[in-house]
Amino acid sequence: MPPIEGIVWQVDNEHTEPEGDWQRLGVRRLLVQWTVVDNLAFVPGTDVPPGARMPDWQRIARQPWAQEVIVGLAGRFDERGARGDLEGLVALSARVARTPPPVNIAGWYFPIEIDPTWMEAYRLRTLLDQLPRPLWISVYDSANVGPEELAQSLSEWLPPDVGVFFQDGVGVHAREAYVARHYANVLVRRLGRERVRLIAEAFRPQPGGGFRPATVDELRPQLATYAGFPIYLFEGPRYVQPALVEALAAGQQQR
Numbered sequence: 001m002p003p004i005e006g007i008v009w010q011v012d013n014e015h016t017e018p019e020g021d022w023q024r025l026g027v028r029r030l031l032v033q034w035t036v037v038d039n040l041a042f043v044p045g046t047d048v049p050p051g052a053r054m055p056d057w058q059r060i061a062r063q064p065w066a067q068e069v070i071v072g073l074a075g076r077f078d079e080r081g082a083r084g085d086l087e088g089l090v091a092l093s094a095r096v097a098r099t100p101p102p103v104n105i106a107g108w109y110f111p112i113e114i115d116p117t118w119m120e121a122y123r124l125r126t127l128l129d130q131l132p133r134p135l136w137i138s139v140y141d142s143a144n145v146g147p148e149e150l151a152q153s154l155s156e157w158l159p160p161d162v163g164v165f166f167q168d169g170v171g172v173h174a175r176e177a178y179v180a181r182h183y184a185n186v187l188v189r190r191l192g193r194e195r196v197r198l199i200a201e202a203f204r205p206q207p208g209g210g211f212r213p214a215t216v217d218e219l220r221p222q223l224a225t226y227a228g229f230p231i232y233l234f235e236g237p238r239y240v241q242p243a244l245v246e247a248l249a250a251g252q253q254q255r
Contacts, residue, residue, distance in 0.1 A: 001220055001223050001224050001227075001248060001251055001252045002223060002224065002226065002227040002228070002231065002252075003025065003026030003252070004022070004025040004026050004027050004223070004231050004232075004233060005026065005027065005028070005029055005197070005230040005231055005232060006027055006028070006029035006030060006031050006070075006197075006230070006231075006232040006233070007020070007022050007027050007029075007030060007031070007065060007232060007233045007234075007235075007236030007237075007240065008031045008033060008199065008232055008233065008234040008235050008236060009030060009031070009032050009033065009235065009236055009237055010033040010034075010234075010235050010238070011032060011033065011034065011035070011037070011042050011051075011055060012037065012051075013040070013051050013052040013053070015237055015238070016042065016051070016052075016053045016054070016055045017055060017056060017059075018030075018055075018060065018236065018237040019237065020065065020236055020237060020240065020241075020242065020245065021065075021242055021245055022065040022233070022236055022240060022245060023063075023064035023065045024245055024246075024249045025245060025248055025249055025252060026252075027065040027233075027236075028064065028065060028066075028067040028068060029065075029066075029067070029068045029069070029070065029106065029232075030060070030063075030065060030066040030068070030069045030070070030103075031069075031070045031072070031109060031165070031232055032069060032070065032071055032072045032109070033072045033075070033109070033111055034072035034073065034074060034075040034109075034111045035071060035072055035073065035074075035096060035101065036048050036073070036074040036075070036092060036093075036096050037074070037075050037076060037077060037111075038076055038077055041096075042054060042055055043057070043096065043099060043100065043101045044099070045099030046095065046096055046099055047095065048092070048096075055101075057101040057102050057103060058102055060101075060103060061101075061102060061103040061104065065236075066103065066104075067104060068104050068105075068106035069101075069103040069104060069105055069106060070105075070106055070107040070108065070109050070136060071097075071100055071101065071103070071105055071107070071108055071109065072108075072109040072110075072111050073089075073092075073093030073096050073097060073108060073109065073110050073111065073131065074089050074092040074093040074096050074111070075089060075110075075111030075112065076089070079113060082111075082112055083112065083118060083120070086112070086123055086124065086127055087127065089110075089112070090110070090127045090128070090130050090131065091130070093110060093130075093131055094130045094131060097131065097132050106134070107133075107134035107135065107136055107163075108131060108132050108133070108134065108135050108136070109135070109136045109137070109138075109165075110128065110131055110135060110136070110137055111138075112124070112137060112138075113137075113138050113139070113140060113167075114137060114138070114139045114140075114154075115139065115140050115141060115142045115143065116141060116142070116143045116145045116149065116150060116153060117142060117143050121153075121157065122156070122157040124137075124157070124158075125157045125158070125159060128159055128162055129159070133161055134161075134163065135161070135162050135163070136162065136163045136164070136165055136197070137158075137162060137163075137164060137165070138164070138165040138166070138167055138199065139154065139164055139165070139166055139167070140166070140167040140169060140174075141169065141174075141183065142174070144174070144175070147182055147183040147185075147186035147187065148186060150183065150186075150187075151186050151187050151189075151190035151191065152190070154187075154190070154191065155190050155191065158191075162195070163194070163195040163196065163197065164187060164191060164195055164196055164197070165197045165198075165199050165232065166180075166183055166184055166187055166196065166197070166198055166199065167199045167201065167234070168180035168183075168198060168199060168200055168201055168222075168226075169201070170200070170201050170222050171201025171202065171203045171204055171205075171211070171214065171234075172201065172205065173204075173205060177221065177222040177225035177226070178225055180198070180225075180226075181225050181226055181229075184196060184198050184226070184229055196229075196230075197229075197230045197231075197232055198226050198229045198230065198231050198232070199232050199233075199234050200219075200222060200223055200226060200231050200232065200233055200234065201214075201234050202214050202219055202233045202234060202235070202236075202239040202240050202244075203234075203235075203238075203239045204218060211239075213238075213239040213240070213241065213244060214239065214244075215244075216244060216247035216248060219244070219248065220247075220248060220251060223248075
C-alpha cells in the first residue's frame with residue numbers, strides 16, 4: 001500500500017478537535033474542508049458568528065499529520081445552496097483568507113464541488129481570481145460522463161493556476177478504484193500532474209442509510225490502486241480511526 005499524503009477534516013460544531021495517528025501512514029498534510037460553513041466561523045477574527053466551539057489551531061499545528069495545511073474557506077453543507085450563492089461565498093472567502101488560522105499554510109481550498117451536471121460552473125473562472133493562491137477545488141462525476149469529457153470541461157474554464165482534488169466515488173459505490181485511477185490519469189494528462197490530487201473515500205454505505213468506516217480489506221486494495229498519486233483520505237477523524245490506521249500501516253510499504 002502506498003504512503004498517504006493527507007487527510008481531509010470536515011469541521012462542524014460536533015467535530016472541532018481532530019485526533020488521530022495518521023502520520024503512521026505517511027500523512028503530513030491536512031486539508032480543512034472549510035473554516036466558515038453555513039454562517040458559522042471556526043477561525044477567530046472574522047465578521048461571522050463563531051461556531052459552538054473554536055478548534056485549538058495551535059494544537060493542530062503541532063501535529064505530525066498537519067505539518068502543512070490546506071485551509072478551506074467559506075462554504076455550505078447544502079450543495080445547491082452553495083452553487084446558488086457563488087458570488088457571496090467567494091467574497092466571504094476572500095475576507096476569511098485575511099484572518100487565517102495559526103498553521104503552516106500550504107494552500108487554500110474553495111469548498112465548492114464541481115460535477116458535470118452543474119452547467120454554470122464556468123462562472124467560477126473569473127470569481128476565483130479574488131482568492132489567494134495556491135488554490136484548490138474538488139470535482140466528482142455523478143453523471144458518469146467519463147474522464148475525457150470531465151477533463152475537457154475543466155480545461156475550458158478552470159484557471160491554469162487552480163488545482164483539482166478528484167473524489168474517487170468508491171465510497172458511494174459510484175465506481176471501482178481502477179476506474180477512478182483512469183480518471184486521475186486523464187486529469188493529469190489534461191491539467192498537469194502538479195494540479196491533481198486524489199481523494200479516497202474511506203467510508204461505505206450503511207444498511208438503513210448513512211455511512212460507516214471502510215474496513216481494512218475494503219480500503220487497502222482501493223489505496224493500492226492509487227500508487228503514484230498524492231492520496232487524501234476522506235474523512236480522517238470520522239472514518240480513519242486508530243485500529244484502521246494500525247491495520248493499514250502493518251501492510252504499508254516504506255517510503
